[in-house]
Amino acid sequence: MPNHGTPQRPEGAQANAEEWARFFELFGHARIRRGIRMLSKLPSAPRCEACGNPFAGVGGWLMRRMEKGPSRKNPRWCKVCFEAAPQGGMTMTIGVLFADIRNSTALAETLPPDEMAERLNRFYAELTQVIVQHGIVDKLIGDEVMGLYFPPLTPDGRYVDAMVSDAHAILRRQGRDSAKGPRLEVGIGLGVGPAFVGVVGEGEVRDFTAIGDVVNTASRLQSVAAGGQIVMPESVARIAAVDRGEVVTLDLKGKAEPVTARRITVAS
DSSP states (O other): OOSSSOOOOOOTOOOOOOHEEEEHHHHTHHHHHHHHHHHHHOOSSSOOOOOOBBBHHHHHHHHHHOOOOBBOOOTBBBBBHHTTTEEEEEEEEEEEEEEEEEEHHHHHSSOOOOHHHHHHHHHHHHHHHHHHHEEEEEETTEEEEEEEOOOOGGGGHHHHHHHHHHHHHHHHHHTSSSSTOOSOOOEEEEHHHHHHHHEEEETEEEEEEEEEEHHHHHHHHTTTTTTTEEEEHHHHHTTTTTTOOOOOOOOOOTTTOOOOEEEEEOOO
């Protein structure tokens, strides 16, 4: 787990006030927020953290009919603020988490299809419950989940610490530290770096996502994580003050240079 002392935090981990003000302008929809100020005062909490629209009570009923119910990506924000945001976006520093079930093909060969589907659905639900406390669930890809982390979604802006803590929480939710052992073996890869964040695609085929080398690197690190392992670049470990685990040099597919990473194994 990360050490919440007061180490020097490397440049790039901190939130930039101007950058995040622009983020909220793009995806918090200031114009919409002003235009529906009266509706946003209707009952009741919880509300969209970006635009303030209610999700419950009379206000929530009205907002759902305006397609402003909770987003599927993060129920703390409404659909408009994430999924129907304006085309385009911005480049910013973010955190990326990939979690994948190990040996899922072999597992599927031993289980009836309905039981395999039940295990996957439980896996998706449990990971979603963890990730949306601090980030968003970007994609569900087969037996893999991709999460994104931004300072605006973390109360104190310490989104890297939150991402690392969530990685441990995901493994605990799978029973990694229980006497019975894990229900599913899950490997996790993490990354922090610049990415284009925004809405891509056209028409009905559009989505809020992140694109950049940090996404690819986190995915590659996940691919080399065994069940019960979290693999992160050493730069991410420094940001989150993680000093446990093994420091390794990895040749990752598609990467021109080796990556110095920290591999942490959570005991079963």
